[in-house]
Amino acid sequence: MLFKRQSGILLHPTSLPGEYGIGSLGEEAYKFVDFLVASDQKIWQILPLGPTGYGNSPYQSFSAFAGNPLLISLERLRKDALLDEKDLNTDREFPLDYVDYNQVSDFKYSLFEKAFKNFKSNVSKSINDKFQRFCNENEKWLEDYALFKALKEHFNGKPWYKWNEDIKLRRPEAIKEYQERLKNRIDFHKFIQYIFFKQWNKLKAYANHNYIKIIGDIPIFVAYDSADVWANPELFTLDEDKKPINVAGVPPDYFSETGQLWGNPLYDWQKLKETNYKWWIDRFKTTLELVDIVRLDHFRGFAAYWAVPYGEKTAVNGKWKQGPGKDFFRKVKEELKGLPIIAEDLGVITDEVVELRDHFDLPGMGVLQFGFNSQEDNDHLPHNYRQNSVVYTGTHDNNTVLGWYNNADDEAKEYVKEYLKGSEENICWDFIQAAWASVSKLAIAPLQDILSLNSEARMNTPGTVKGNWKWRYREEMLDVNISEKLKRLTEIYHR
Numbered sequence: 001m002l003f004k005r006q007s008g009i010l011l012h013p014t015s016l017p018g019e020y021g022i023g024s025l026g027e028e029a030y031k032f033v034d035f036l037v038a039s040d041q042k043i044w045q046i047l048p049l050g051p052t053g054y055g056n057s058p059y060q061s062f063s064a065f066a067g068n069p070l071l072i073s074l075e076r077l078r079k080d081a082l083l084d085e086k087d088l089n090t091d092r093e094f095p096l097d098y099v100d101y102n103q104v105s106d107f108k109y110s111l112f113e114k115a116f117k118n119f120k121s122n123v124s125k126s127i128n129d130k131f132q133r134f135c136n137e138n139e140k141w142l143e144d145y146a147l148f149k150a151l152k153e154h155f156n157g158k159p160w161y162k163w164n165e166d167i168k169l170r171r172p173e174a175i176k177e178y179q180e181r182l183k184n185r186i187d188f189h190k191f192i193q194y195i196f197f198k199q200w201n202k203l204k205a206y207a208n209h210n211y212i213k214i215i216g217d218i219p220i221f222v223a224y225d226s227a228d229v230w231a232n233p234e235l236f237t238l239d240e241d242k243k244p245i246n247v248a249g250v251p252p253d254y255f256s257e258t259g260q261l262w263g264n265p266l267y268d269w270q271k272l273k274e275t276n277y278k279w280w281i282d283r284f285k286t287t288l289e290l291v292d293i294v295r296l297d298h299f300r301g302f303a304a305y306w307a308v309p310y311g312e313k314t315a316v317n318g319k320w321k322q323g324p325g326k327d328f329f330r331k332v333k334e335e336l337k338g339l340p341i342i343a344e345d346l347g348v349i350t351d352e353v354v355e356l357r358d359h360f361d362l363p364g365m366g367v368l369q370f371g372f373n374s375q376e377d378n379d380h381l382p383h384n385y386r387q388n389s390v391v392y393t394g395t396h397d398n399n400t401v402l403g404w405y406n407n408a409d410d411e412a413k414e415y416v417k418e419y420l421k422g423s424e425e426n427i428c429w430d431f432i433q434a435a436w437a438s439v440s441k442l443a444i445a446p447l448q449d450i451l452s453l454n455s456e457a458r459m460n461t462p463g464t465v466k467g468n469w470k471w472r473y474r475e476e477m478l479d480v481n482i483s484e485k486l487k488r489l490t491e492i493y494h495r
Helices: 027-038 074-079 101-122 125-137 139-154 172-181 183-209 227-231 269-274 278-290 325-336 351-359 401-407 410-420 424-437 480-492
Strands: 006-010 043-045 213-218 246-250 260-265 293-296 304-309 319-322 341-343 364-367 389-392 442-446
Touching (some): 027 480, 074 101, 125 183, 139 227, 139 278, 172 183, 269 278, 269 325, 341 364
Antiparallel strands (some): 304 319
């Protein structure tokens, strides 16, 4: 069993407050850790930390290994003498309640260019040695990622499968030519990753020093337009022209008559097995340098996954294919000396998936909102929870509790009030109390529910592209009354 009886908060760093339009790894992140400590929480759960592309989704990243440059703290770059005070004085006005990604990216990258220029011209030998050490230690993914990003700039943002044939297919002479031609831009992207990892590792150390563990997130699939697929095409089911043969999704169900078509390329699990799953194990190891525990997204895909022919408009015409199953997790456990993993076992779960989860004693997930979608008894109601599980009031893909309740029908509302013995005035905290009171070893609430916020604070609506991943809270929202209330609830239920 992975956990002691504890509780925590789900909050992605982009949602932190701050001056420059997006949460960062600066002072606001340390203040959030302080809030967790003051509230007697032991867990900070985040979403994937990778650099995001179209749609800004952390689940569609340019790399399964790299960090998101937009999270870099400009103030900490100033403290490192890589920026001047005047660089941070800006007439730009950034929204306080949401992220304008285009505005933030334009502003931050202009300052990253200055910081890189200062780094090259003024860096001390000891700092340069640290940078070189970082590059050497992360060479197996950093070289490909930095070249990928430099090439993406060179080809005006086009996806790699629309680049010139020679470099699309990674012909050795083309790789060598572009490495020489784009050396400065390659070094720039290595520098940005060095800064991200440096800032994140300091923040993680601060959290761990204060007895806060960080739960990270690994999406099972990677984006087609990613350094991972471009650099390792043999690990995916691609044709000779590097187009996917099949792509990921889920079949039609109660929620969608056409299923969900995600479009990610699928793994060649036989090829991965022949390498002893090296790419995946490297991915786990890199992620576990950044976090303490991993939530493994779409866990059921390791038992069996839905494969949809490339080019289909919906997920209807797919078929189930066998996943790597126990063989994969045995190898991962051997390499990691354990399995610090939470299985995201949501959706339609078969006996095969349950058996795989329980064979390795992995905690699964319960989501309180799902418990009240009907008056039928189901696994998401607290009286059915297992100890070895993590209960959530909601996830990043759910509406907020208040938003969900306000949109529920009268029958569902009555069921909630009868089950929780609560009232509409305190519905969010009734949910939090039910989660904290449950037998699940770990209870987690998104910060939006802690703050009793409505639908406008929702993080993501699955199946939509616009308006997601933007929400931010304001610093004054985390007042002492909320902290004391959360702390008292945590004490009552011995978390």
